[in-house]
Amino acid sequence: MNRKNIPVEFVYQLFALIIAVIIVHAFYVSVVRPNAAKIIAEQNAAAAVDPDYVRERHVWVLIKDLEQEACIILMFWALAIMGYKAVKISRERHLLEVDLVPVAEGMRILPEDTREFARQVQALPRNRRQMLLPRALLNALRRFESTHNIQDVSSSTNTIMESEAERLESELSMIRYISWAIPSIGFIGTVRGIGEALAQADKAVQGDIAGVTQSLGVAFNSTFIALLISIFLMFLVYQLQLMQERLVFDSAAYADEKLIRHMKAD
DSSP: OOGGGSOHHHHHHHHHHHHHHHHHHHHIIIIIHHHHHHHHHHHHHHHHHOTTOOOOOOHHHHTOSHHHHHHHHHHHHHHHHHHHHHHHHHHHHHHTTSOSSOOOTTOOBOGGGHHHHHHHHHTSOHHHHTSHHHHHHHHHHHHHHHHOOHHHHHHHHHHHHHHHHHHHHHHTHHHHHHHHHHHHHHHHHHHHHHHHHHHTHHHHHTTOOHHHHHHHHHHHHHHHHHHHHHHHHHHHHHHHHHHHHHHHHHHHHHHHHHTGGGBOOO
């Protein structure tokens, strides 16, 4: 397989998931579960001595189960993907501060002038030429050269901006899926915990409710942690979406202000 055919973002997402799994699982094995087991043992001993003992909700106990571990892995994976996209948007926004088409105020661009301006944009490094703003400017210059129609240039630029907005929106689908999957995993933990509690109902009838209590703790803790993570991620998703929309709007305004309004047909 040709390496050039493998998208860089896909490779980044794959390695981000692998690294998140390794780090989070190592943290759980070495820190979370040993501390949770110690706290539960201490609480059970205290409850055996004092019937009025009230168990405290420790963080280690809240996050100790498999469902919470999976939710935290997905959270860090989503954060890595959003970080990658935020950096890309920041780099694209940097171009809005650069005078890619140096046109003095009052100067007019004629169709025969477009090649010179296009060469200036094409002189950018390849990775920058593929960004939204250079693509929109090059398309506008080439369209003006071929059609001599400013309205057609404006319509073509708007089409590019709309297509880019749809592309950026579709690229958020993976993050939205992760944000949806996290509460679902939490509900799986709820079902598992309730099922384990029901399986120990006979012990509860005999007066031993420790197992039932622990299983119900699994049920409620998994949903609690999953919903907290989902709320946090959805907030970041909407902030990222806002950054993308602003990039598209500002790029369209840049193209109109710096280029299209200076054009003059024959």
